[in-house]
Amino acid sequence: MSKPSDQFDGSDCVCSFGMKLTWDINDPKLPQDTKQYDAFQEWTDGYVRYIYSSEDKNGQRHLSGWAMRNTNNHNCQILKKSCLGVVVCSRSCSLQDGSKLQLRPAICDKARQKQQKKVCPNCNSPLELIPCRGHSGYPVTNFWRVDGKAIFFQAKGVHDHPRPESKSETEARRSAVKRRMSSPHFSQKRRIVEPEPGRYHDMTFPNIHQLTMEGPERFSIIAESNFPLQTQHYPPFQNPEPYKFPYETHSATMADASNSLQKPANHRLYVTRPPCGYDFAVPGYLSSGPYPTALYKDPSSPQTETDPNKTGASLGGLSHGTSTLGNHERSYAEATGKHHGWKQILSKGGYGDRGDYSQLPSNSSHPYYNGDYPCRYTGPPPATPAALQTIITTTTKVSYQPCPKPSVVKYGENIYDVKGLSNCSSILEEASPNSYSDLKLPEESGVIKSAMSYQDTLPAKIERSENFEGYRYSSYSANSYPERMSHPFRYDSGEY
DNA sequence: CAATGCGGGGTGG
């Protein structure tokens, strides 16, 4: 365990364990041999897979920095969660430190609706929920499955919005507020500044907390995306050394890397990065840090003021906005995009959740695809040839099998199917390490390799289409970025 | 109160 890199030795391994082994959350049998596990990743992004130890608390809780809500996939063996996006100030005002407000959408529907009625603590304009549509127009989804002693995690989609506060931050803030409310003299006057905002500045250590970091694991946390650069002074505790973690495996390596990149990003800027295949995967790693970095500002964007002061690009970037958005409600208005979504949405009245603008525009046709494909990276990009590898994605489909249903399973029958997995491990183990190989999926393997093979740069387009389905094209169209991208800008500018 | 899970339903392709 302690040796870090060894495992990776292979040059190829730049990835997480999960990525090294080719498996799909839907496989009837998952690799059981896993000897090593990935360190928990709080901010996964992209089409990535990780295998955590069943002992990992964060993994057990299916935690994520992103606001993920449970969604029914009619498969009890696989827990599916989809991203709710992020709540921002409709005017995108800048907080004192120059950062922007990025609240964590309440997971509970009811709570979320309430939340959306609130106003920006900084400028009082209404809050706006930016839905996630990083997966073909749909929210990014995360799948969790326990098998044997491992917790398999697979993500589908690339978040096309800034990171919200981490769960722990939100909780901390909440409690803080509560506290101060109760406290004898809480003057409302200044309250604004501190606790409220989604941004962290003040808190002493913003994140770090709560993810239970067992031991060394904390690293993922480090990333903390957002803080404005300045704030960053958080030292060292974050993850001093990337390379050594308990579990060797993981992507830690990459993760670390990311740290460096980190920048705050605020808005969604999706820049597209070339299709690079590799990137897909990457996000998780590299980006594990902070938002993907992505942001690199938008060159094109019109106004971008980019904060002169701060690192230019980064957060400040988009700056200001001001838009008058008066109606945030837009949400539904545009909801159009999605199928029935409408109805549901509308009916509700307000939800603004999904839908959104994303699609409305004219061309909308492919909104999604591109979206996904995030090529947000741009900046640093191409370079990393090596990195690439793994693309994979798997389709994550889950079969409809009911679980415990009646006839099926029952006891004796299939052992492993039973949900009682925990104990079943034996079986699993039984399968020796390689056993898995047998299982592997037909196609998958291919894919991956391919991806690896080439170097990236743009051309790459990945082959496997399957999953990527549409996305791929993004490459082609890169320039065309869909509206979504555009939005960002408009967003700042004035939005509508 | 909210976060989470679960599972029933429904829609569109």
Next chain:
DNA sequence: CCACCCCGCATTG
């Protein structure tokens, strides 16, 4: 079938 979604119910902390 499949992929998504919405909604209510029940459990926790």
